[in-house]
Amino acid sequence: MHEKDASVGKRVDLANATAPGKVILFGEHAVVYGRPAIAVPVTIVQATAAVAAAAAGSGCTISAPDVGVRIRLPSAPDNPLALAVRLALAAAGVDAEPDWNISVSSTIPIAGGMGSGAAVSAVLARAVLASAPTFRGCPDAETVNRIVYAVERIHHATPSGIDNTVVVYEQPVWFVRGRPPEIFDIAKPFHLVIADTGIASPTGQVVADVRAARQKDAARYDAIFDAIGAIAERAKRIIASGKLETLGFLMRENQRLLRQLEVSAPSLERLIESAEDAGAAGAKLSGGGRGGNLIAVVKREKIGLVREALLAEGAARAIVTQVGG
Numbered sequence: 603m604h605e606k607d608a609s610v611g612k613r614v615d616l617a618n619a620t621a622p623g624k625v626i627l628f629g630e631h632a633v634v635y636g637r638p639a640i641a642v643p644v645t646i647v648q649a650t651a652a653v654a655a656a657a658a659g660s661g662c663t664i665s666a667p668d669v670g671v672r673i674r675l676p677s678a679p680d681n682p683l684a685l686a687v688r689l690a691l692a693a694a695g696v697d698a699e700p701d702w703n704i705s706v707s708s709t710i711p712i713a714g715g716m717g718s719g720a721a722v723s724a725v726l727a728r729a730v731l732a733s734a735p736t737f738r739g740c741p742d743a744e745t746v747n748r749i750v751y752a753v754e755r756i757h758h759a760t761p762s763g764i765d766n767t768v769v770v771y772e773q774p775v776w777f778v779r780g781r782p783p784e785i786f787d788i789a790k791p792f793h794l795v796i797a798d799t800g801i802a803s804p805t806g807q808v809v810a811d812v813r814a815a816r817q818k819d820a821a822r823y824d825a826i827f828d829a830i831g832a833i834a835e836r837a838k839r840i841i842a843s844g845k846l847e848t849l850g851f852l853m854r855e856n857q858r859l860l861r862q863l864e865v866s867a868p869s870l871e872r873l874i875e876s877a878e879d880a881g882a883a884g885a886k887l888s889g890g891g892r893g894g895n896l897i898a899v900v901k902r903e904k905i906g907l908v909r910e911a912l913l914a915e916g917a918a919r920a921i922v923t924q925v926g927g
């Protein structure tokens with residue numbers, strides 16, 4: 603992780619780090635209320651961070667040129683990037699502001715349900731921990747996960763913890779809030795087409811809306827959460843056994859329940875329909891919903907058709923990823 607370069611005037615990175623995006627296969631929203639969910643990393647999109655030594659006395663600057671952000675660490679008490687850095691410095695036992703330039707970038711769509719915020723916090727935490735002279739060795743996942751979860755709480759008050767867990771552990775996870783995450787094997791790989799509606803939808807707002815709606819009708823909402831949890835249980839069994847015939851059906855069922863939670867949107871529905879019409883076995887929104895990304899489970903021979911159909915229907919981007927294998 604450490605790179606050394608003795609040449610004068612050249613930027614010397616103390617450390618750099620990467621983290622993947624993620625998609626939730628089954629169980630979003632219900633997972634906030636203690637039901638199980640399944641999420642997998644998506645390595646085709648990534649966040650990266652680099653920490654470079656700066657001139658003595660210049661302090662710590664964080665820049666994210668892609669989104670036009672440049673902040674000085676002490677002057678940004680509420681900024682999530684600055685919080686990730688501050689928490690990592692504290693975990694490494696560094697009290698004084700270091701003279702560092704930290705840069706961060708990401709190809710994960712922002713507010714798209716693919717874990718962009720968690721991945722950015724993860725790379726900042728890792729790169730800062732690895733750069734701290736007081737910290738020996740590779741940052742452990744548990745410390746990084748704790749930091750990322752704390753930052754996630756800025757974005758929304760009640761994160762389940764699934765986003766930070768899958769992004770930090772970079773493995774498929776079976777997640778139940780408050781329990782240690784279970785990393786599980788995918789018996790037989792399968793393909794997803796991930797399509798972006800192009801509509802940014804901050805998760806925190808959607809989670810808050812679901813919470814408000816549940817307060818008015820807890821019995822109905824809890825029944826929907828139970829049904830989503832039961833789908834996640836069935837999905838786990840079939841993914842672990844490799845008998846994937848009903849995976850698409852379970853996605854369609856999960857989406858039907860997400861509609862009942864009122865977290866879908868016309869843009870998502872149009873794209874889901876076009877993916878299924880083009881031969882996807884099933885499709886659903888992934889993450890907070892109301893925009894962001896959807897996932898479609900697709901047999902290898904249908905990938906091209908489904909991708910084309912999604913782009914023709916107006917998807918801002920359609921990427922293909924293999925789960926497992």
Ligand code: MEV
Nearest residue numbers: 630631761762763889890
């Ligand atoms: C967001 O990726 C998933 C939600 O279930 C929120 C959470 O789990 O914190 C909508």
